[in-house]
Amino acid sequence: MPKSDKNASRSGGVTLADVARGASVDLSTVSRVLTRDPKARVSEATRDRIQEVADRLGYVANANARSLVRRQTMTVGLLIPSIGGFVYADVVRGAGDAARRMGYVLVVADTSGSGSAEEAFRALVSEGRVDGLLIASGRLTDSIESGATSATQKCIILNRQIKGGYSSIIEDDEKGMALGVAELLDAGHTRIACLAGPENVDTSRRRVQGFKAAVRAAGLRVRANDVVSAGFSEQDGFDGMIRILASSPRPTAVAVASAAASIGALAACRVQGVSVPDELSIVAFHDTEIAAFLSPPLTTVAMPLYGLGVRAMELLHEQLQGEAIPKLTRLTSPEPVLHRRQSVAPPPI
Amino acid sequence: MPKSDKNASRSGGVTLADVARGASVDLSTVSRVLTRDPKARVSEATRDRIQEVADRLGYVANANARSLVRRQTMTVGLLIPSIGGFVYADVVRGAGDAARRMGYVLVVADTSGSGSAEEAFRALVSEGRVDGLLIASGRLTDSIESGATSATQKCIILNRQIKGGYSSIIEDDEKGMALGVAELLDAGHTRIACLAGPENVDTSRRRVQGFKAAVRAAGLRVRANDVVSAGFSEQDGFDGMIRILASSPRPTAVAVASAAASIGALAACRVQGVSVPDELSIVAFHDTEIAAFLSPPLTTVAMPLYGLGVRAMELLHEQLQGEAIPKLTRLTSPEPVLHRRQSVAPPPI
DNA sequence: CTGTTAGCGCCTTCAG
DNA sequence: CTGAAGGCGCTAACAG
Numbered sequence: 001m002p003k004s005d006k007n008a009s010r011s012g013g014v015t016l017a018d019v020a021r022g023a024s025v026d027l028s029t030v031s032r033v034l035t036r037d038p039k040a041r042v043s044e045a046t047r048d049r050i051q052e053v054a055d056r057l058g059y060v061a062n063a064n065a066r067s068l069v070r071r072q073t074m075t076v077g078l079l080i081p082s083i084g085g086f087v088y089a090d091v092v093r094g095a096g097d098a099a100r101r102m103g104y105v106l107v108v109a110d111t112s113g114s115g116s117a118e119e120a121f122r123a124l125v126s127e128g129r130v131d132g133l134l135i136a137s138g139r140l141t142d143s144i145e146s147g148a149t150s151a152t153q154k155c156i157i158l159n160r161q162i163k164g165g166y167s168s169i170i171e172d173d174e175k176g177m178a179l180g181v182a183e184l185l186d187a188g189h190t191r192i193a194c195l196a197g198p199e200n201v202d203t204s205r206r207r208v209q210g211f212k213a214a215v216r217a218a219g220l221r222v223r224a225n226d227v228v229s230a231g232f233s234e235q236d237g238f239d240g241m242i243r244i245l246a247s248s249p250r251p252t253a254v255a256v257a258s259a260a261a262s263i264g265a266l267a268a269c270r271v272q273g274v275s276v277p278d279e280l281s282i283v284a285f286h287d288t289e290i291a292a293f294l295s296p297p298l299t300t301v302a303m304p305l306y307g308l309g310v311r312a313m314e315l316l317h318e319q320l321q322g323e324a325i326p327k328l329t330r331l332t333s334p335e336p337v338l339h340r341r342q343s344v345a346p347p348p349i
Numbered sequence: 350m351p352k353s354d355k356n357a358s359r360s361g362g363v364t365l366a367d368v369a370r371g372a373s374v375d376l377s378t379v380s381r382v383l384t385r386d387p388k389a390r391v392s393e394a395t396r397d398r399i400q401e402v403a404d405r406l407g408y409v410a411n412a413n414a415r416s417l418v419r420r421q422t423m424t425v426g427l428l429i430p431s432i433g434g435f436v437y438a439d440v441v442r443g444a445g446d447a448a449r450r451m452g453y454v455l456v457v458a459d460t461s462g463s464g465s466a467e468e469a470f471r472a473l474v475s476e477g478r479v480d481g482l483l484i485a486s487g488r489l490t491d492s493i494e495s496g497a498t499s500a501t502q503k504c505i506i507l508n509r510q511i512k513g514g515y516s517s518i519i520e521d522d523e524k525g526m527a528l529g530v531a532e533l534l535d536a537g538h539t540r541i542a543c544l545a546g547p548e549n550v551d552t553s554r555r556r557v558q559g560f561k562a563a564v565r566a567a568g569l570r571v572r573a574n575d576v577v578s579a580g581f582s583e584q585d586g587f588d589g590m591i592r593i594l595a596s597s598p599r600p601t602a603v604a605v606a607s608a609a610a611s612i613g614a615l616a617a618c619r620v621q622g623v624s625v626p627d628e629l630s631i632v633a634f635h636d637t638e639i640a641a642f643l644s645p646p647l648t649t650v651a652m653p654l655y656g657l658g659v660r661a662m663e664l665l666h667e668q669l670q671g672e673a674i675p676k677l678t679r680l681t682s683p684e685p686v687l688h689r690r691q692s693v694a695p696p697p698i
Numbered sequence: 699c700t701g702t703t704a705g706c707g708c709c710t711t712c713a714g
Numbered sequence: 715c716t717g718a719a720g721g722c723g724c725t726a727a728c729a730g
Contacts, residue, residue, distance in 0.1 A: 013477070015707060026717045031709060041715060063476040064422070065707035067413040068722045075478065080432075083441045083457070084638070089433030093462040100464055105472040107456035108432070113442040115449055123454045127412040128362070128723095129424065234642045260638070267642035289433070289609070293583045293616035295644040364723060375701045380725060390699055414723035417706045477707095 014059045022053040030054070034061065067128070075105045076316060077130040079120055079137040082112040086259040086288045087305055088136060091158065094309025095134055102317050104131075111137045125154055132316045134158060134309075156316045158308065159203045161328060167319065169312050169329045171303050173203055176336040177210030177255065178217075180283040180301045183338055184253040185218050187281060188346045192220075193251035194227045195240045195265055197258055204232075207257045207285060226251065230261060237261025241268035245280075252347035253281035259288045259300075266294055266343075277345035287339050297341035304334040363408045371402040379403070383410065416477070424454045425665060426479040428469055428486040431461040435608040435637045436654055437485060440507065443658025444483055451666050453480075460486045474503055481665045483507060483658075505665045507657065508552045510677060516668065518661050518678045520652050522552055525685040526559030526604065527566075529632040529650045532687055533602040534567050536630060537695045541569075542600040543576045544589045544614055546607055553581075556606045556634060575600065579610060586610025590617035594629075601696035602630035608637045608649075615643055615692075626694035636688050646690035653683040 019034075020027035025046055033042050033050045053059075067073040078095055080088045092108055099106040107130070109120045117137045124130045136158040152165040161168045184192050194211040197204025208227055215222050225247055230240030237256060244254060245268065256262040262284035269276050276282055276296055284291065287302030308331050319325050368383075369376035374395055382391050382399045402408075416422040427444055429437045441457055448455040456479070458469045466486045473479045485507040501514040510517045533541050543560040546553025557576055564571050574596055579589030586605060593603055594617065605611040611633035618625050625631055625645055633640065636651030657680055668674050 013707085016709095017707080027707095028709080028718080029716055032716090035709080037709095043715060046716085060471065060475040062417075062707055063478050064413045064416040065722090066709075068411075068417060068707080068724090069709050071722075073413070077456070082438060083429075083432050084435065084438030086433065089431060089459075089461075092432045092459050096459055096462040096464055100462075100468075105458075105469075105478070107426070107458055109454075109456055110438075110441050110445055112438075113445040113449075115445055119449075120454075122409065126409040129412050129454070234639055238642065263639050263642045267644070267646075270644050289583055290612050290639075293587065293612050295616070295619050297616075362723085365725095366723080376723090377702080377725080378700055381700090384725080386725095392699060395700085411723055414706090415725075417708090417723080418725045420706075 013062065014057045015062070016059075019050065019054045019057055019059050022057060023050045025050065034059070072131050072320075073129065074103060075107060075130050076132050076134065076313070077120070077124045078106060078108040078134040079111055079117055080108060081110075081137045083108075083110045087286055087303075090305035091136060091309040091312075094306035094311075095313040096309070098310040098313035102313070104313075104317070106313070121151075125151060132156075132320050134312050134316060153319060156312050156319070158312055161202055165327075167315065167325050167327055167329075169308065169315055169331060170203065170206070171305070171308050171331050172336065173206035174210030174213065175332075176285060176301045176303050177207045177257070178214040179336050179338050180255045180285060180299075181211055181214035181218075183283055183299060183340070183344055184255065184281055185214070187253070187344050189251075189253040189281060190220055190347070191249065191251040191253070192226070193244050193247075193254040195237060195244060195254050195256040195261060196227055196229050197232050197261070199229045204229075204257055211255055211257075232258045232260055234260050234264035234267075237264030238268045239264070241265035242272070245269070245272050245274060251280075253283075253344070256282060256284045259284060259286040259291070262298060262300075263290075263294065266298070270295075277343050279348055281345055281347070282343040283338075284343075291339070292341060296343050299341045299344045300339045301336050302339055303336050304331060307331060307334045362411065363406045364411070365408075367406060368399065368403045368408050371406060372399045374399065383408070421480050421669075422478065423452060424456060424479050425481050425483065425662070426469070426473045427455060427457040427483040428460055428466055429457060430459075430486045432457075432459045436635055436652075439654035440485060440658040440661075443655035443660075444662040445658070447659040447662035451662070453662075453666070455662070470500075474500060481505075481669050483661050483665060502668060505661050505668065507661055510551055514676075516664065516674050516676055516678075518657065518664055518680060519552065519555070520654070520657050520680050521685065522555035523559030523562065524681075525634060525650050525652050526556045526606070527563040528685050528687050529604045529634060529648075530560055530563035530567075532632055532648060532689070532693055533604065533630055534563070536602070536693050538600075538602040538630060539569055539696070540598065540600040540602070541575070542593050542596075542603040544586060544593060544603050544605040544610060545576055545578050546581050546610070548578045553578075553606055560604055560606075581607045581609055583609050583613035583616075586613030587617045588613070590614035591621070594618070594621050594623060600629075602632075602693070605631060605633045608633060608635040608640070611647060611649075612639075612643065615647070619644075626692050628697055630693040630696070632687075632693060640688070641690060645692050648690045648693045649688045650685050651688055652685050653680060656680060656683045 016027045020030045033047050096106045111117045132154040157168040196208045212222050230236040256265050284298050284300045287300040291298040291300050365376045369379045382396050445455045460466045481503040506517040545557045561571050579585040633647050633649045636649040640647040640649050
């Protein structure tokens with residue numbers, strides 16, 4: 001006995017009341033069955049009838065109304081500096097899959113345009129569009145760091161530690177770097193340089209520490225200019241490698257601390273006429289789709305970025321549930337894995 | 350005379366009522382001044398007082414409540430297949446900047462994980478989390494194509510045309526491809542191949558058409574196997590190039606229809622020992638950061654992706670305003686531009 | 699110029 | 715097992 005089907009929509013939205021009317025029950029009952037409230041005892045009959053009507057009408061709950069009363073949106077945001085970057089794709093996938101599994105919808109905001117992280121923060125968290133934030137964006141100025149204390153309970157910082165009570169999750173940079181250096185060591189290199197990231201970024205500092213520790217553990221020394229700081233971009237890698245190649249004695253191998261930089265580094269070698277891996281071996285931190293197609297194919301250490309995204313999302317969820325989570329969690333599993341390709345060889349004689 | 354400062358927050362949210370109380374006015378007045386309603390006549394005095402209290406309390410309007418009554422969220426979504434891709438970064442930036450300018454907040458959803466475009470569509474549009482969608486995601490199955498007719502008024506499809514009343518915006522693939530081919534022609538090539546994208550994707554078909562048109566306009570013939578279809582990935586480009594190199598007579602130049610594929614194509618040449626550009630010239634469709642750092646640096650045609658994002662957002666806005674927008678708009682400006690690097694040379698003798 | 703009054707669509711006690 | 719009532723935070727007429 002279908003009675004009111006078309007008065008269902010006004011501005012395209014079928015509402016609870018529409019379904020209630022169609023099923024001849026009160027809208028509160030509809031709410032109960034459609035939200036699958038466990039402690040709601042509704043007869044099979046009405047339950048089925050309601051479900052049937054809802055399906056027929058194509059009812060979808062309005063997230064805003066629901067968020068308003070529940071005081072939570074079940075959506076979380078992920079802030080990244082640039083959507084084009086190599087490392088973020090997997091983080092996004094991991095966080096997205098985890099979010100979905102837990103009933104959240106994940107939206108990402110790119111802070112590379114004219115939009116700052118602060119702006120995104122306000123628009124998303126303060127205005128209540130999201131319950132919490134995963135922040136993988138590099139520089140967030142003090143405005144956010146000194147933000148309302150309640151904000152610290154709604155954010156997880158990825159791969160970076162900042163002041164102000166925020167919790168962070170970081171990949172195991174030291175171990176990753178050690179893995180790469182080990183490959184170089186195993187090939188017989190004893191003069192190894194590190195093409196590092198910016199000095200003021202802590203994830204990059206950790207990679208340098210990993211580098212130094214690994215080299216020293218092998219009984220070797222690390223000299224001042226064995227570590228050259230550069231940015232994370234292709235051009236930075238290029239410039240940095242030029243400097244390394246100009247140093248003397250020139251190292252026979254270099255561990256590059258980022259994927260983009262490694263591409264620039266390779267280009268620098270080509271321009272300078274130094275052959276990889278015959279004259280110089282290279283291992284790059286972070287694996288990418290294209291590593292296998294470079295010239296030569298790059299040996300890389302693949303960090304568990306997908307897992308980082310997953311774990312970050314889980315942490316955020318726990319925190320939003322009110323659980324206390326550690327100020328810093330280091331992702332120790334899954335472990336980084338080395339992808340052997342063709343940029344590492346024994347040192348020239 | 351600060352009186353009630355701390356009763357301001359309950360669950361971290363300062364509400365209109367809090368401000369009203371603090372300023373001793375009705376909350377509707379506060380609403381008026383804070384929304385900067387032009388046709389609201391409020392005395393300077395109360396206006397200032399309200400503003401002052403709002404600032405002091407750190408009032409930020411709740412987006413959900415506002416969305417609920419205004420029936421619009423002022424947020425739009427952008428669906429992309431994978432955040433790691435080369436082409437999307439600029440689209441996102443363009444759309445993001447345009448959105449901000451128009452007062453929207455842009456959120457992007459990656460549909461590459463376990464999440465399908467349909468899921469994202471429901472979670473974002475149907476549940477009312479966003480007002481509209483920019484869809485750059487490749488395959489959206491029929492479920493979305495045949496979706497509620499009202500949906501067609503809330504989406505703009507990027508670089509793809511689909512059935513069902515949706516409006517699309519596409520870049521000028523033909524012109525871009527022609528630009529690349531012209532460079533090859535100018536260098537003296539007469540046997541030019543096209544390493545194309547998937548046959549069933551219309552943006553890639555348009556590139557092929559541009560290729561054919563340009564070649565023919567030069568008075569040359571295009572044979573059946575001058576166009577080889579591949580995917581958009583590095584591996585696809587690699588495989589495709591292998592096939593091209595195996596054909597005989599072998600072309601002296603190839604126009605590659607995507608950035609990722611061009612990287613694979615380059616790798617294939619290296620593996621086969623054919624030197625670029627001495628034995629084979631290459632121009633790639635879409636410019637990327639890394640093109641300049643490849644071996645050799647790739648000559649590319651840079652498509653106006655940022656502009657595409659901007660225009661798409663503008664179109665969506667107009668459509669959401671109820672304006673009628675064309676079913677198909679082709680972005681003719683800004684124009685594609687050629688980046689000359691080192692992958693094109695005259696054909697071998 | 700400012701306050702009062704209705705809701706937006708949904709959830710959630712509390713009765714019945 | 716189901717209906718009635720109140721309210722989440724905000725906006726938008728309509729009075730005064």
